[in-house]
Amino acid sequence: MTGAPVLEAxxxxxxxxxVTAINGADFELRAGEVLAVIGDNGAGKTSLIKxxxxxxxxxxxxxxxxxxxVSFKNTRDARAAGIETVYQDLAVVQALDIASNLYLGREVxxxxxxxxxxxxxxxxxxxxxxxxxxxxxxxxxxxxxQAVETLSGxxxxxxxxARSAAFATKLVILDEPTAALDVSVxxxxxxxLQDLKASMGMSxxxxxxxxxxxxxxxxxxxxxxxxxxxxxxxxxxVLGNPQDAYTKELLTxxxxxxxxx
Amino acid sequence: MTTDAPATAxxxxxxxxxxxxxxxEPLLGPLVALVLAIIIFSxxxxxxxxxxxxxxxxxQSVVVGILAVGQTLIILTSGIDLSIGAVAVFGTIVMAQxxxxxxxxxxxxxxxxxxxxxxxxxxxLVTALRLPPFIVTLGTFTAIQAATRLLAGSETYRVEPGLLxxxxxxxxxxxxxxxxxxxxxLLVYLVMWYALSQTAWGKHVYAVGGNPQASNLSGxxxxxxxxxxxxxxxxxxxxxxxxxxxxxxxADPNAYQNANLESITAVVIGGTSLFGGRGGxxxxxxxxxxxxxxxxxxxxxxxxxxxxxIATGVLVIVAVAVDQFARRRSQ
Numbered sequence: 001m002t003g004a005p006v007l008e009a010x011x012x013x014x015x016x017x018x019v020t021a022i023n024g025a026d027f028e029l030r031a032g033e034v035l036a037v038i039g040d041n042g043a044g045k046t047s048l049i050k051x052x053x054x055x056x057x058x059x060x061x062x063x064x065x066x067x068x069x070v071s072f073k074n075t076r077d078a079r080a081a082g083i084e085t086v087y088q089d090l091a092v093v094q095a096l097d098i099a100s101n102l103y104l105g106r107e108v109x110x111x112x113x114x115x116x117x118x119x120x121x122x123x124x125x126x127x128x129x130x131x132x133x134x135x136x137x138x139x140x141x142x143x144x145x146q147a148v149e150t151l152s153g154x155x156x157x158x159x160x161x162a163r164s165a166a167f168a169t170k171l172v173i174l175d176e177p178t179a180a181l182d183v184s185v186x187x188x189x190x191x192x193l194q195d196l197k198a199s200m201g202m203s204x205x206x207x208x209x210x211x212x213x214x215x216x217x218x219x220x221x222x223x224x225x226x227x228x229x230x231x232x233x234x235x236x237x238v239l240g241n242p243q244d245a246y247t248k249e250l251l252t253x254x255x256x257x258x259x260x261x
Numbered sequence: 262m263t264t265d266a267p268a269t270a271x272x273x274x275x276x277x278x279x280x281x282x283x284x285x286e287p288l289l290g291p292l293v294a295l296v297l298a299i300i301i302f303s304x305x306x307x308x309x310x311x312x313x314x315x316x317x318x319x320x321q322s323v324v325v326g327i328l329a330v331g332q333t334l335i336i337l338t339s340g341i342d343l344s345i346g347a348v349a350v351f352g353t354i355v356m357a358q359x360x361x362x363x364x365x366x367x368x369x370x371x372x373x374x375x376x377x378x379x380x381x382x383x384x385x386l387v388t389a390l391r392l393p394p395f396i397v398t399l400g401t402f403t404a405i406q407a408a409t410r411l412l413a414g415s416e417t418y419r420v421e422p423g424l425l426x427x428x429x430x431x432x433x434x435x436x437x438x439x440x441x442x443x444x445x446x447l448l449v450y451l452v453m454w455y456a457l458s459q460t461a462w463g464k465h466v467y468a469v470g471g472n473p474q475a476s477n478l479s480g481x482x483x484x485x486x487x488x489x490x491x492x493x494x495x496x497x498x499x500x501x502x503x504x505x506x507x508x509x510x511x512a513d514p515n516a517y518q519n520a521n522l523e524s525i526t527a528v529v530i531g532g533t534s535l536f537g538g539r540g541g542x543x544x545x546x547x548x549x550x551x552x553x554x555x556x557x558x559x560x561x562x563x564x565x566x567x568x569x570x571i572a573t574g575v576l577v578i579v580a581v582a583v584d585q586f587a588r589r590r591s592q
Contacts, residue, residue, distance in 0.1 A: 076480035091475035095539040105479035107461040
């Protein structure tokens with residue numbers, strides 16, 4: 001089920017002024033694996049995924065993909081390497097239609113002179129492919145021509161997940177994909193993620209506050225505190241038998257409501 | 262444009278005027294206002310709809326109409342340009358002064374260059390120093406206006422008929438007479454409609470205006486897109502300067518004092534949101550025509566210019582209120 005490392009991080013460091021957001025992160029992510037990153041606010045989770053997504057450039061350390069060193073100067077580089085990210089605030093443009101959002105920053109031009117000289121976009125093709133991607137997810141969106149702002153919260157989330165699933169070839173990063181959702185909608189998105197995990201065999205890196213979600217979806221867990229990775233290992237051992245004092249504290253501090261059906 | 266409305270189903274007709282639909286059909290409100298204005302003025306005055314008067318309305322709309330295209334671009338990026346009118350006036354002075362010694366082609370070229378440089382200054386300050394467009398263009402407006410007076414003295418400069426007055430040349434289509442300036446204005450609208458709706462650049466302009474963070478995370482070079490918008494606006498200001506000399510072949514440092522505010526008026530009435538990211542040049546064309554029809558119709562009805570200003574002002578506030586209301590409903 002899980003294979004060779006897709007992504008390895010060696011001694012990643014990111015500082016903002018005097019604040020060290022990531023303080024020497026070492027971990028690896030294997031093919032087909034779902035890796036969770038947990039920790040309190042300010043633990044450096046978002047900075048870590050931003051570094052992997054190319055949204056921030058680490059000050060030092062190195063990243064390897066399939067064993068070769070990579071360095072992402074921006075999000076385009078990470079996308080080109082097959083890494084897609086679902087940000088906490090989704091990073092969608094509300095007033096643009098769904099198809100335009102899916103292809104934002106990677107628009108497809110028409111063939112021939114219309115595309116090369118007149119830079120005309122191939123809207124029919126983008127709409128058709130976007131419809132296909134959304135139809136695969138069965139989330140009940142009728143038209144990809146509607147603006148994202150006409151969608152419900154769960155549908156917007158699903159569009160952002162669909163965008164990543166459609167274009168990622170190696171890794172999908174999800175930052176708190178269910179934090180802003182109603183419990184019933186959370187279930188829809190979680191089912192969607194589980195289906196994708198089963199059908200695509202993609203690797204996922206998952207940031208969440210919700211340990212129930214982590215238990216449900218994740219193979220391995222990284223625990224972060226103030227920029228450091230304090231513990232990592234298989235989900236059942238980290239969550240079931242934590243070694244680090246902070247992990248124990250984190251696990252007992254969070255109540256365990258029943259999973260949404 | 263919106264003829265697909267099922268006129269037989271009362272519920273869907275009323276739902277078309279729902280705030281959410283105003284967002285999805287942003288042209289609907291301005292179009293209704295334009296048609297209403299035309300109906301009212303043509304019932305008050307018999308001569309309102311005759312070809313000469315329609316042609317006059319179009320010709321009177323050319324300079325502000327062209328400037329409003331540039332203004333639309335900037336407002337779509339959630340900025341505002343207070344300097345574009347002054348840049349165009351500066352352009353007319355440069356054009357007229359250069360034409361005397363170096364001929365009309367050089368005059369057009371140097372005007373284009375000067376206007377693009379002003380666009381680059383605005384764009385550079387907004388993107389490189391991350392200053393608010395309102396403050397940047399307020400500063401450049403003040404400086405350019407003073408520079409215009411310094412360059413022109415207190416004189417006006419007449420240009421010889423020819424290339425520089427070409428956009429004032431009229432031609433006939435059947436019984437309808439119009440100028441190449443009107444054609445140029447419509448071409449500017451057509452080109453920018455294409456660029457905004459059919460190219461990746463256009464999508465990126467909307468994205469940068471609607472959600473700059475999301476644009477950056479999507480790999481769009483936001484600052485580069487913004488800068489290109491200000492450069493394009495410089496080009497449009499140069500075209501407006503050319504059209505202005507076509508209408509009145511006299512470069513006057515005191516001309517078009519209200520053109521800048523009127524361009525903002527046209528954009529806002531046309532339904533482009535001051536918050537950025539929604540709207541387009543189609544609405545701005547309708548907005549320009551609303552202002553033109555209103556001014557012309559009120560003049561024909563003998564209404565004083567100052568009352569016309571009041572009417573235009575009220576219209577702007579109504580348009581912004583509708584935009585605000587629609588936004589709140591959508592959130």
